Amino acid sequence: xxRRQDVRSTGGLxxxxxxxxxxxxxxxxxxxxxxxxxxxxxxxxxxxxxxEPPPATVPYEPASPPDAQPSETxxxxxxxxxxxxxxxSPRRPRPRKPQTLQQKHDDLRKxxxxxxxxxxxxxxxxxxxxxxxxxxxxxxxEAVCSTGSGRFLPDLPRNREWTFDTPKxxxxxxxxxxxxxxxxxxxxxxxxxxxxxxxAEERAAPGELGDYAMDLGDGYLIHxxxxxxxxxxxxxxGCVRVGAKDLDxxxxxxxxxxxVYIF
Amino acid sequence: MTRRRxxxxxxxxxxxxxxxxxxxxxxxxxxxYRPREAEPTLEQETRRLEVELPLAAAKKPYLILDLLSSRLxxxxxxxxxxxxxxxxxxxxxPEGPLVLDPEVLTLLVLEGRGAPREVITPPDPxxxxxxxxxxxxxxxxPPTDFILSFDRPFKIxxxxxxxxxxxxxxxxxxxxxxxxxxxxxxxxxxxxxIRLPAEKAQEIYRGLYQGxxxxxxxxxxxxxxxxxxxxGG
Numbered sequence: 001x002x003r004r005q006d007v008r009s010t011g012g013l014x015x016x017x018x019x020x021x022x023x024x025x026x027x028x029x030x031x032x033x034x035x036x037x038x039x040x041x042x043x044x045x046x047x048x049x050x051x052e053p054p055p056a057t058v059p060y061e062p063a064s065p066p067d068a069q070p071s072e073t074x075x076x077x078x079x080x081x082x083x084x085x086x087x088x089s090p091r092r093p094r095p096r097k098p099q100t101l102q103q104k105h106d107d108l109r110k111x112x113x114x115x116x117x118x119x120x121x122x123x124x125x126x127x128x129x130x131x132x133x134x135x136x137x138x139x140x141x142e143a144v145c146s147t148g149s150g151r152f153l154p155d156l157p158r159n160r161e162w163t164f165d166t167p168k169x170x171x172x173x174x175x176x177x178x179x180x181x182x183x184x185x186x187x188x189x190x191x192x193x194x195x196x197x198x199x200a201e202e203r204a205a206p207g208e209l210g211d212y213a214m215d216l217g218d219g220y221l222i223h224x225x226x227x228x229x230x231x232x233x234x235x236x237x238g239c240v241r242v243g244a245k246d247l248d249x250x251x252x253x254x255x256x257x258x259x260v261y262i263f
Numbered sequence: 264m265t266r267r268r269x270x271x272x273x274x275x276x277x278x279x280x281x282x283x284x285x286x287x288x289x290x291x292x293x294x295x296y297r298p299r300e301a302e303p304t305l306e307q308e309t310r311r312l313e314v315e316l317p318l319a320a321a322k323k324p325y326l327i328l329d330l331l332s333s334r335l336x337x338x339x340x341x342x343x344x345x346x347x348x349x350x351x352x353x354x355x356x357p358e359g360p361l362v363l364d365p366e367v368l369t370l371l372v373l374e375g376r377g378a379p380r381e382v383i384t385p386p387d388p389x390x391x392x393x394x395x396x397x398x399x400x401x402x403x404x405p406p407t408d409f410i411l412s413f414d415r416p417f418k419i420x421x422x423x424x425x426x427x428x429x430x431x432x433x434x435x436x437x438x439x440x441x442x443x444x445x446x447x448x449x450x451x452x453x454x455x456x457i458r459l460p461a462e463k464a465q466e467i468y469r470g471l472y473q474g475x476x477x478x479x480x481x482x483x484x485x486x487x488x489x490x491x492x493x494x495g496g
Contacts, residue, residue: 101305108312115319115341123344127470132344149402150469153383163380168472170322170340193385227400234469235402263324263339263470 121259122222122250124240126166129232131222131242133250140253143246144231145222147262148238155190162187164237167220171260175215176251180223182208187237210244212251216260222250294362296351298333307365311480314370318476328419330354330455330481331365335467347463352422352456356485361453367483371417373475376468377409405468407461413477415484420456423464451485 099107120140123132126147133141148166155161182205189196197203210224225231225241240262242250303311311327315338318325324339330351337345354361381403407423459467 101309105305105309105312108309108316111316112312112319112341117340117342123342125345125470127466127468128345129469147469150381151383151402152380165472168324168339168475191383191385193387230400233402234405235400261324261339261342261344263337263344 117259117261120253120255121261122254124166124260124262126168126234126262129234131240131246131250133253141246141249143242143250145246146225146231146236146241147234148236149234153187153191155186160186162237166236166238166240166262167216167218168262171216171220171262173214173254173256173258173260174217176254176256177213177215179206179211180209180213180221181206185219210242210247212247214251214254222260223247294354294360296330296333296354296363298348299331299365303331303365311368311478314368314478318370318478323476325476325478327478327480330363330479332480333457337470347459347467349457349459349463352458353454354456354482355454357451357453361482363481364483365481367481369415369417369479369483371413371415371477371479373411373471373473373477374414375412375473376471377411378406378468405465407464409464409468411471416452417479417482417484418452418454420454421464421467422456422458423461424458425461453482453485455482 118136121134123134124130124145124147125132129145129147131143131145132139133143149164151164153162153164183200184203184205186196208226209221210226213221213223215221220238220240222240222242224244224247227241228243231241231243315325315327319338319341322340324337327334327336327338329336333349333351335347335349336343354363407425409421411419411421413419
């Protein structure tokens with residue numbers, strides 16, 4: 001015999017069971033936020049500090065390049081019948097597992113390594129006036145170059161000014177030019193105390209930029225020079241000058257889109 | 264001169280010498296700034312990476328002035344292309360010499376390299392410059408001794424060592440005295456002086472640009488002085 005109170009509690013249990021079945025059943029349930037994949041348990045014992053790349057005077061990449069992820073073929077999901085819409089219920093976010101310090105550290109290092117380039121790229125040291133042709137972590141060619149002088153040229157009558165710095169940061173080779181012709185900008189004439197030419201042809205200076213030029217954008221080029229004696233000094237108007245032999249090697253090693261890092 | 268007078272003069276001279284020695288000892292006393300041998304802890308490393316990641320993602324070069332390891336590290340887009348060792352001469356805060364703390368770091372933005380920009384003046388057609396003196400062909404050497412200023416109260420003096428003649432030594436001594444007494448010292452500023460070979464100092468100078476970010480490891484900004492809360496009596 002079931003007493004009245006027992007019936008009530010049994011009914012409550014049944015309702016709870018039904019609700020649970022509904023929530024866990026196929027196609028049903030509450031929408032949930034994606035949960036990050038579980039991370040492995042933290043290692044026990046003292047954590048070895050992660051080594052920074054050893055100090056060096058030649059360029060190198062960080063010690064831990066990003067791990068290559070094997071590509072997978074993803075099949076498009078089969079069409080599923082739309083589940084019945086149920087009244088919205090309050091979401092209860094699943095508590096995330098707290099990230100351990102080691103996991104956080106590894107995650108940061110991975111993100112940092114992912115920023116580093118792979119393959120062929122150029123590194124330009126404006127302090128030392130050196131250009132390095134790199135392939136992954138190896139220096140393929142080291143070249144003496146010239147970078148911006150940092151000097152300042154005012155053009156008071158026209159209220160203009162220029163500072164001849166080589167821009168710093170990450171760039172990409174946008175164009176490769178054979179036998180480039182320098183179209184002298186206004187500052188080239190102002191610097192020499194010459195009047196600005198009236199005809200465009202008077203600005204052309206063939207041969208000044210050497211045999212090749214690589215365009216980094218905004219008018220900045222890596223190019224050759226007639227004045228190889230001044231290589232290694234900060235004398236340019238912002239472009240990067242390289243000797244003829246090195247320029248030949250670099251020009252043929254890079255492609256359009258090759259990254260260039262100037263620091 | 265009597266014997267007593269000799270003793271008095273000798274004693275005074277000895278006391279004076281001892282006083283000078285004590286003052287010199289106190290003035291030159293400083294914490295140990297030798298490069299640390301222990302590697303940074305996981306926590307320190309993680310904190311540094313947290314600050315570094317947005318800098319690296321910005322695709323602009325930045326520097327890490329690691330006072331704990333006595334190294335200036337060049338970084339760009341996750342690469343470490345160069346690292347220069349240096350020696351620390353002094354680190355002084357408003358209250359005196361500072362002890363390095365491996366737990367702290369400060370991000371600074373470079374505002375000045377301590378030397379004026381060189382202005383180009385077009386040549387005089389009547390008096391052309393000699394080719395060997397033309398700065399377009401042979402630029403003047405960058406300074407070997409300069410003070411960097413930042414958006415926060417820090418001054419970093421980069422001192423390039425070079426072989427000095429006696430004239431240069433006197434000149435640098437005079438400069439130091441003038442610097443010590445002549446200038447009004449900014450209150451609350453942390454002053455760091457590092458030393459390295461002259462050509463390396465010039466290399467650093469050439470590579471710096473205004474707005475460059477420098478992550479300083481081992482020293483943090485002093486807390487701002489609290490305004491006086493006294494009731495004025």
